[in-house]
Amino acid sequence: MSDQATILYWIRRDMRVSDNPALSEAVNSGAYVLPVFIYDDWFSQLGAAPKFRLEKSLVSLQKQYEQLGSYLTIRKGPARAVLRELINETGATSVVWSRDLDPNAIERDTEIKQDLKANCINAKSYRGQVLFEPWKVSTKTGGFYRVYTPFWNSVKDQFVDLTLNSPNSISSPSERPPTLTVEDLSLGAAMSGGSNILGKYIEAGELAAQTKLKNFLDGPVSNYSEDRNIPHLNATSLLSDHLAWGEISPNQCWNSAFPTFLDGVMGAETFLKELVWREFAYHLIYHTPHIVSKSWREEWEAFPWRTDSNHEDVIAWKQGRTGIPFVDAAMREMYVTGRMHNRGRMMVASFLTKHLMTHWRIGLEWFSDCLIDWDPASNAMGWQWSAGSGPDATPYFRVFNPVTQLQKFDPEGIYTKRWIAELSDTPSDTSLSYFNAIPKHWKFDKESVYPPAIMSPEEGRKRALEVYSNRGF
Template sequence: MNKTPVIVWFRRDLRLSDHPALTAACDAGRPVVPVYIHDDQVAGLGAAQKLRLELALDVFGKALADKDSRLILRKGPALDVLRDLIRETGAGAVYWSRLYDTPAKDRDTKVKAALKEDGIEAKSFAGHLLFEPWTVETKTGGFYKVYTPMWKAVRGNDVGDALPRPGKIAAPDKWPASDDLDDWHLRRAMHRGADILATHCTVGEDAANTRLGQFIAHKVADYVTNRDLPGVKGTSNLSENLTFGEISPRVCWHAGKAALEDGKGDAEVFLKELVWREFAYHLAHHTPRILTDNWKADWNAFPWNTKLTPEVQAWQRGRTGIRFVDAAMREMYVTGTMHNRGRMIVASYLTKHLMTHWKIGLDWFADCLIDWDPASNAMGWQWSAGSGPDATPYFRVFNPVTQLDKFDKDRAYVKRWLAEEYKNPSDTALSYFDMIPRSWGLSPGDAYPDSIVTTDEGRTRALDAYSNRGF
């Protein structure tokens, strides 16, 4: 039998259960060398993502240690690092979970080809999605460009059972050297806000499974109503854990299906949200331009602002004078996440009321979100801007004032995140001022600003631009 070690290259799959690549390595009866590589793609992550990654790697390393294994950390180009580890360990194979954004696919394709040429078994596995993008087709054999038909096509598909955690992860005779996680200084980009942001993170596989269990037990029955109320804790909050693969979508799917079969009808909407994530990756695979360029080419000539104007800076800092927008932007800055209703409102306000290119919003989210996901972030921004799939620009100029009246009637959300208008601001609202750069010159004692662009003015400007461009 082949007893050479198998390197399992972890990326956005920091878990032990339902991990096909890890399971295959363990089932082979060979020593397993778990590895995480800090390459250019890690270096390019936003500040909040880097902090959250540091926390994730720390917890995952401890989970492996509980299995008498280790997480080897190395820094450098992925192929160079893997070749070094192969020489050091005598490994005969490298396994990993597939990713679907263009930079990751390009890197992985080159790595696989080079390793195979070296005589090394190089194999990628599913695990990041419910369905591989190329397995979901329309009746005519093409890919889906609209979400609802895709949902109808896959909702009855078989989703295989989740794999259990390996009973044992065989160790190599000698472990290769590992970098010290602290030496990577991943949290450095967060500056003084790192410790505050860390308190809002729910890290690791065990925590993710607990979060899912609590959602199914206590929240999913009222999901349809409460998911739209930012002042209510009515969502699963699992996007943070799905981003880092601390829980698999398959585990989430089966939990949602079980709840649906148990009579909790709102669970179907939770399943739809999982497929919405699938749809983002479906489009990223088939039309990779969605990650970087207008999905609809006729938007290339649209006269968006592309500069960091004072209006855009006010949007970034939660100082637009529009309460829903400002509360949501501050929530993201402090917690690294934002309520989904808020995401739609702030994206609509930037791209329509401020007539600013969605790429500016996409980049700011990428720097601030702990649950940043390349496909979901890009599709969400293009959906809101009108340049992506499933969008009707005319009808999606959200009014953030009436939206606040509808979804935050008692202003619980606003009070949680805006300090300036209240004599006794909440701790969460005050924490924003402890995180932001001092150079912004903001304090909770400042007067709340007037609207930089009123809702009526912004809507009229957007609709005039659409009309003049023939939309």
């Protein structure tokens, strides 16, 4: 063991080296820095696609550390026990990390911080996941925001910390502690046959994130305000999975787009507003952590949702076989790519919770299994917003009509043909790849007939409105 102090830098959802205050401070202190990833319960409970996405992120991060003269140590087990083990093995005197703001992470980190301090180990957490820490943004009366627009008005002129550069090098102890490999974590195990297909759509890592941000700001941003609603266009930043895994910081996205906004490009303002929707989700998950498990508006807890996740309508929804093209295209897009266009997300969530009267939690769980950009805050907010049970929610009486939505946002059927092979005489490769991605036990294939609609949009809307009215909404 050397005389030089060692700091453990505990990596969680901050898989980057630039604009990473925890890492920068550790490196600037002059101590040895040992970057550690711990596969604890928080990670082992993730769904199939997020775990698979995590694997790609870790592989990329490992390379980055090697390029900086360091290495990644990977361990598995309860974080508190693993950190203690590493402290004993390395003689580390400090542990630093970037703050995560979801309730499970907060509970874990609070206990660990107390435990470390009680054992005379310095423990410090830093910003990293959000632009505006939730406790620093408050209403005039000192409360938290429940509605997006006043939240936006309150943060839009706030100072955003400048983007920090990556360290040039990281000095780590020469004696490497034992480590698992990324493969040892078997993060793709739950993907069954779909991993080869999904893998083609993943570009993991910090460099990919930076490139996407640059490409977006060099082009699509100028028409982003209008084009972001068109599901067949590549008109959005596609940064959500990078932001979810912390491969890029929201500060860097904000600071890079801000000059374009000052140049008067409307699309840049819309982009900043979208980043602030993400902030709002974190504001809410911090102040009202029940958003992940219970209806945010208490009165919705008693709503007679359908809760059978094996109901044939729910199965049809998950499998992209409702016979409603917009819904099915979006569900198949998610199954193949791990992403779904935002318009599609709003559409399928409205269809499940309103037309099919099914609990938003069933949809939230399916998304948690299928999305590579799964994010506890944005997913919970998106679902509750769509269902009407959440903050600043779409009014319960606003039931998206999947047919008129399609006429408006995909009038030429480009998106639906991209994803539904049965609707075309010459099916696209993307639509056919769906049949290679799905599990065999779903028991249908490209030769199967496209099903008739499980419900007419008008009938579903009428039924939903009747139930709302009977329940006194």
